[in-house]
Amino acid sequence: MKINKERLELLKEIMALEFSMIDLNLYLDTHPRDEKPLMIFAQYSCRLKDLKEKYENEYGPLTPDRAANSEWKWIEEPWPWQIDYEMGGK
Amino acid sequence: MKKYDINIMPPMGPGFRLARAYVPFQVFGKIFEPQKALMKGTIFPELYDPYPKKKRSEED
């Protein structure tokens, strides 16, 4: 299932940022007092919050706790396995 | 190719004990920016270990 270009780009930006935060997260788990990665994590976290807000306002909730709305958009398709991520053009 | 010679395995220093496995601790350096990191599978250049894929021909 294809989604519109702006939505896909924003989703990919969120994926990239959140992935980087997970890699930092794992590093921090074994290096909990390293300040530099902690600082970068905080910066990314801030940016992620903004991106997610932008995405969720336009396209619906990414987690059920963010589903408050006049409609229950949580159930809406596409679900992640249905999306055509259009990677083939590279 | 150099033959494996147990006499020239580098010593690991005083803190290390027998019958134990040791993985070196990573030290924080540079990181890839997010889009690049996602495509590579890690933010850490020193952990990036690309796997060279041989194209599978019909004869394989």
Added chain:
Amino acid sequence: MWIYEKKLQYPAWVESCDLRIAKLLFAQYGGPDSELSAGLRYLSQRYNMPIPEAKAVLTDIGTEELAHWEIIGTLIYKIIERATPKQLEEASLGAHYVQHGRDLYPHDASGVPWTAAYIQAIEDPIANLHEDLAAEEKARTTYEHLIQSTNDRGVIETLSFLREREVVHFQRFGETLRLVQEYLDRKMYY
């Protein structure tokens, strides 16, 4: 507890309909060295880990493995979604189709159902962590075998991502092992 985030960790994709690799991908969906095994193993071992770093590492990597399980499932789903029963039969997925349709099911590349016998949690953190290091290497190797078994660009790129994650996980488990060893050594003298 677990919250589901409605997005994949990686933009999994397939170039075309390589049904043969779909069958083989079940190795990482429900096989001995699959993401499912990894997830359940680490999430089971985390409870009695003696230091907080270890509880965190096992919880966080265990959780990430479930996200990877979802990616493997997505690859298989995308490949088989429009295949006919005849095409599935020709790709040796006939038995799967008969018993499960196009649903995903946790079995290995031969159809052998997943079993907890694939994992161990034995309370001793040194033993547990060594099992985890081995698991990451076996998963990495399985990904390499899978990559060698297809020319589908999307599958190769997605599997390469997952393979790299195993390398990173190995490093984290290695560090956790050092931390646990140090902790246990210090504890001995008090």
